Structure formats: structure tokens, C-alpha cells
Amino acid sequence: MHEFSIATTLVNTLLDFAQKEGAESKVLEVYLRVGKLRGIAIEQLIFSYGILSKGTLLDGSKLIVEETAAEAHCHQCDFKETFQLADESFHFGIPQLSCPQCGASLDLEGGDEIVIAKVRMLRASHD
Amino acid sequence: MTKQTDVVTSAEGEVFDVELEADILKANRELAKENHENLKKFGVMTIDVMGSIGSGKTSIIKSLISILKDKRRIAVIEGDVTTTIDSDLIAEEGVPTVQVNTGKECHLDANLIKKALARMRLDQLDLIFIENVGNLICPAEFPLGSDKRLVVISVTEGPYMVVKHPMMFLQADSVAINKVDLAEIMGVNPSKLRDDIARINPRATVISTSCRSKIGIEDISSSLGLLHS
Numbered sequence: 001m002h003e004f005s006i007a008t009t010l011v012n013t014l015l016d017f018a019q020k021e022g023a024e025s026k027v028l029e030v031y032l033r034v035g036k037l038r039g040i041a042i043e044q045l046i047f048s049y050g051i052l053s054k055g056t057l058l059d060g061s062k063l064i065v066e067e068t069a070a071e072a073h074c075h076q077c078d079f080k081e082t083f084q085l086a087d088e089s090f091h092f093g094i095p096q097l098s099c100p101q102c103g104a105s106l107d108l109e110g111g112d113e114i115v116i117a118k119v120r121m122l123r124a125s126h127d
Numbered sequence: 128m129t130k131q132t133d134v135v136t137s138a139e140g141e142v143f144d145v146e147l148e149a150d151i152l153k154a155n156r157e158l159a160k161e162n163h164e165n166l167k168k169f170g171v172m173t174i175d176v177m178g179s180i181g182s183g184k185t186s187i188i189k190s191l192i193s194i195l196k197d198k199r200r201i202a203v204i205e206g207d208v209t210t211t212i213d214s215d216l217i218a219e220e221g222v223p224t225v226q227v228n229t230g231k232e233c234h235l236d237a238n239l240i241k242k243a244l245a246r247m248r249l250d251q252l253d254l255i256f257i258e259n260v261g262n263l264i265c266p267a268e269f270p271l272g273s274d275k276r277l278v279v280i281s282v283t284e285g286p287y288m289v290v291k292h293p294m295m296f297l298q299a300d301s302v303a304i305n306k307v308d309l310a311e312i313m314g315v316n317p318s319k320l321r322d323d324i325a326r327i328n329p330r331a332t333v334i335s336t337s338c339r340s341k342i343g344i345e346d347i348s349s350s351l352g353l354l355h356s
Contacts, residue, residue: 002233002234002264002265002268002269005232005233005234005265006151006268009151009152009154010151013149013151017145017147017149021145026140028142037294037297038268038294039264039267039268039294095293095294095297095327096326096327097297097327097328097329097330098325098326098329103329104329105328105329105330113150113152114150114151114152115148115149115150115151116147116148116149116151117146117147117148118144118145118146118147118148119144119145119147120142120143120144121142121143121144121145122140122141122142123140123141123142123143
């Protein structure tokens with residue numbers, strides 16, 4: 001459900017950007033980084049993006065999503081690893097904040113971003 | 128406009144990348160920070176109460192108000208998709224309420240809270256409960272600027288709601304397992320739910336509650352430090 005509101009913010013941010021770039025440039029591809037801890041269904045996000053971008057400067061552009069992981073660190077035993085979802089058989093997996101080594105609670109870094117990394121544009125040739 | 132679009136799609140066009148690094152959650156995060164600072168200035172503590180539909184968020188808030196209202200000046204922001212049913216219920220406790228109807232949205236966001244706070248006399252308050260929209264998924268994504276997060280679940284939602292919605296519990300300070308008086312009838316084991324929560328977030332304090340039997344309400348209050356400012 002929140003995919004739609006996130007897609008709305010995404011489209012509004014991109015439209016501001018596209019307007020500044022001017023009508024001579026067209027947005028072809030949008031590269032988005034989404035943290036795995038956000039629990040976002042990528043397919044729904046892309047679907048919402050397609051609906052919201054119709055009839056705007058973004059019409060026909062492609063949304064390309066890269067998922068980024070969180071790093072877990074235990075201050076008790078210094079255990080470090082890329083944060084794992086405990087059981088991948090669930091669609092979203094079950095994250096665990098208890099250290100697999102000593103059972104203390106883990107600190108997480110990253111994995112919660114939603115960032116437009118770059119936009120691929122097409123500029124008209126004026127030769 | 129149509130003509131210009133024809134120009135830019137020409138095969139002779141040049142493709143180029145613009146590195147944006149634009150954080151699209153920044154606006155909400157900054158507004159949440161602004162809310163937090165505003166509340167701090169007035170010394171008001173805020174608790175974001177989240178949980179699924181019908182888990183008993185409103186009843187827990189009502190029960191907390193009834194044991195705290197002699198000691199703290201309390202107000203409630205009620206988030207719902209529509210209707211004022213919950214804020215009417217809370218008003219029975221004699222505390223000010225602001226109803227926020229999101230219309231279509233499945234969660235509150237920092238901007239809606241900012242607008243709600245503008246309607247409140249913060250100088251006359253110690254504690255605000257924010258009841259989020261009933262939903263175990265989306266509210267976790269949108270910080271509001273509150274001090275602490277309380278998640279309310281209940282045994283009537285069955286035995287799997289914790290493992291099915293782990294994200295909600297990652298950021299919880301306290302979790303109430305509500306309606307424990309019905310656990311046996313429902314065939315749900317509250318200690319299994321406790322284990323699930325402890326595995327996901329060992330830092331969260333887990334409390335078994337029943338608003339009807341007045342179980343665990345004091346414990347929620349002390350786990351969130353509601354009597355200390």
C-alpha cells in the first residue's frame with residue numbers, strides 16, 4: 001500500500017528535476033536504490049510509477065531498482081555481517097536483531113534508504 | 128510541447144546521466160525532526176501507537192489515560208482513514224483530541240502531525256498519544272517525530288502476525304500483546320508471540336495486556352516512562 005505514496009513522492013521529485021532540465025531533455029531511465037529493510041514490493045512500486053508517470057514529462061521512462069542491504073554489528077562480541085533475512089521462504093523473510101553468535105542485540109546500518117541515484121536523459125541534437 | 132517531444136526522441140540525440148542522489152524520504156524525515164524539536168521545546172513527550180486494525184490501540188490509549196490523567200496533562204491525535212469514532216471514544220476520558228483523517232492513505236506522516244500539532248496548546252500538555260492508522264505495514268516507514276513507538280497486537284489476530292510483519296517490530300520500543308484474557312479461547316500462546324518478538328527485536332519490552340481485565344496497563348506506562356518527563 002505504501003508503494004503508491006512512495007511512488008507519488010518519487011514522481012513529484014523527478015518532475016521537479018525534469019522541469020528544471022527543460023523540455024529539450026527527456027527522461028529515459030530512473031535508477032533507484034531501495035534498502036531491503038524498507039519492505040517495499042518492487043513490482044508494485046514499478047507498477048505505481050508507470051501509472052503516475054503517464055501523461056507527464058516522465059511518460060515512457062523506465063524505473064530500475066537496485067536493492068541495498070543493511071550491515072549488522074554486535075557491540076558485545078564484535079560480530080559483523082551483511083544483515084540476513086532469517087528465512088527466505090517467506091516473501092519478505094524474517095529479520096532478526098539478536099546476534100547469532102552471542103544473542104545480544106545487533107545495531108543496523110543502512111538498508112533503509114530510498115534514493116534516486118541517477119537519471120538517464122536524452123538531449124536533442126542541435127547540429 | 129508535442130513538437131519538442133518529437134525533437135528529443137530523435138536518433139541523433141545524446142544520452143547522458145545526471146547523478147541525483149536525491150533522498151525521497153528526506154522531506155518526511157526533516158518534518159519529523161522539526162516536530163520533535165517543537166515538542167521538545169514545550170517539554171511534551173509523544174508516543175506513536177501502531178498496530179493492526181482491531182488490536183485495541185484505542186482501548187490501550189484510553190486505559191493509559193485513565194491511570195495517568197491525574198498526574199499528566201494528556202492529549203491524543205487520532206489517525207484514521209475516515210470517521211471520528213476513535214476520537215469520540217477518547218474524548219470520553221475528558222482529554223483534548225485532534226482527529227486526522229488520511230482519506231486514502233494507510234498511514235500518518237510527519238506533515239499531517241505538524242498540522243495537528245498546530246491546533247494544540249503544547250504549552251498546556253505533558254504527553255501526547257498519536258494513534259496511527261490501523262496497519263502493521265506502512266506506518267513503520269514514516270517517522271512522525273515521536274519519542275517512542277508502542278506496537279499493539281492482540282491474540283485474536285492469530286499466532287503468526289509477528290513473523291508476518293517483522294518490519295513493524297524492528298523499531299518498536301514496547302509491544303503490547305493485547306486481549307490475553309482471550310488467549311485460551313483463541314488457542315494462541317502469548318509466550319510464543321513473545322519469543323517471536325524477542326528474536327526480531329530483543330530490545331523491545333513486551334507486555335501482556337487486557338484492557339477489559341485491566342492487566343498490564345501500569346507496565347506499559349512504566350516501560351515507556353510516561354510518568355517521567
